[in-house]
Amino acid sequence: MAKTPDSSALAATMYDRGAASGSEVKQEDAGGGPRPEPSIEVRVTAERIDAGTVASRLAGSGAVGALVTFTGYCRDEGGRLKALELEHYPGMAEKQIGKIANEAASRWPILGCAAIHRHGLIAPGEEIVLVACTSAHRQAAFEAASFLMDFMKTSAPFWKREHLVDGTTGGWVEARDTDDAAANRWHRL
Amino acid sequence: MKLAYFAWVRERIGLAEEEVALPEGVETVGDLLGWLKGRGEGYGAALEAPEIIRVAIDHEHVDHSEPLAGAKEVAIFPPMTGG
Numbered sequence: 001m002a003k004t005p006d007s008s009a010l011a012a013t014m015y016d017r018g019a020a021s022g023s024e025v026k027q028e029d030a031g032g033g034p035r036p037e038p039s040i041e042v043r044v045t046a047e048r049i050d051a052g053t054v055a056s057r058l059a060g061s062g063a064v065g066a067l068v069t070f071t072g073y074c075r076d077e078g079g080r081l082k083a084l085e086l087e088h089y090p091g092m093a094e095k096q097i098g099k100i101a102n103e104a105a106s107r108w109p110i111l112g113c114a115a116i117h118r119h120g121l122i123a124p125g126e127e128i129v130l131v132a133c134t135s136a137h138r139q140a141a142f143e144a145a146s147f148l149m150d151f152m153k154t155s156a157p158f159w160k161r162e163h164l165v166d167g168t169t170g171g172w173v174e175a176r177d178t179d180d181a182a183a184n185r186w187h188r189l
Numbered sequence: 190m191k192l193a194y195f196a197w198v199r200e201r202i203g204l205a206e207e208e209v210a211l212p213e214g215v216e217t218v219g220d221l222l223g224w225l226k227g228r229g230e231g232y233g234a235a236l237e238a239p240e241i242i243r244v245a246i247d248h249e250h251v252d253h254s255e256p257l258a259g260a261k262e263v264a265i266f267p268p269m270t271g272g
Contacts, residue, residue, distance in 0.1 A: 072272055086271065087195060087196055088271070089193070089195055089245070089248075089264060089266070091248055092245055092248035092264065095248050096248075096250075117271060117272075128271075128272070129271070129272050149272060152271060152272045153269070153270075153271055153272030154268075154269060155250060155269065156269060156271050156272070157195065157245070157264075157266065157269055157271075158269055158270065158271025158272070159195060159196035159197075159266070159267065159269060159270050159271070160270045160271070161196070172196055172197050172267065172270070173270045174268075174270070175267070175268030175269065175270050179272075
């Protein structure tokens with residue numbers, strides 16, 4: 001069973017959902033001084049996600065040397081798929097993504113991150129999920145973003161169902177062992 | 190206790206949520222799944238392979254060995270497929 005990383009100590013950490021998050025990362029940190037509390041934006045929404053807006057908000061500070069964004073899109077599966085329906089568990093979805101983001105912030109020296117997941121009907125070509133991380137140097141942002149995505153797939157309570165172009169509702173998408181394996185590689189001994 | 194169901198677990202049971210009073214002897218998540226499985230055809234279909242079923246108590250993932258004592262909301266769902 002894929003388990004959420006143990007971040008109970010961080011569960012009470014407040015995370016910033018607001019648009020002002022970029023203002024928190026102004027402190028100069030390239031020399032190894034105390035790192036400011038990373039700004040963390042967690043959102044579960046039916047609306048489209050504008051990756052450019054999120055990225056510029058995160059990266060708009062002199063402390064940031066690296067920005068990594070990942071956007072997951074809905075495929076048309078060779079023309080077969082009309083839409084994906086994303087069901088979620090309201091309340092738990094936001095809480096789990098927040099825990100994953102806080103765990104990422106505790107493992108890597110990131111300056112900020114955003115983890116945004118859509119629900120509802122999503123057409124091919126539209127984005128499903130966005131993860132963005134900033135750091136002073138690239139490695140932390142790359143790894144934290146990868147970690148966040150792996151756990152967004154395996155421990156955030158979302159389920160995909162296919163709606164087909166012939167008007168029928170297809171099946172629920174099955175969980176992939178490769179996704180569990182991807183998440184498990186982050187487990188500490 | 191409130192039970193919430195998602196995705197194909199919800200569809201097979203035919204309910205999104207319900208209130209239940211636990212019978213005596215149902216103490217862990219595993220006990221709950223075993224008891225629910227015998228409540229009818231839909232429950233049986235939803236829980237035919239309980240080992241793959243994921244459970245959260247009050248919005249936290251738990252193992253099947255977790256005690257139910259104190260739980261307000263128990264959610265039962267298939268492996269997650271977001272992202």
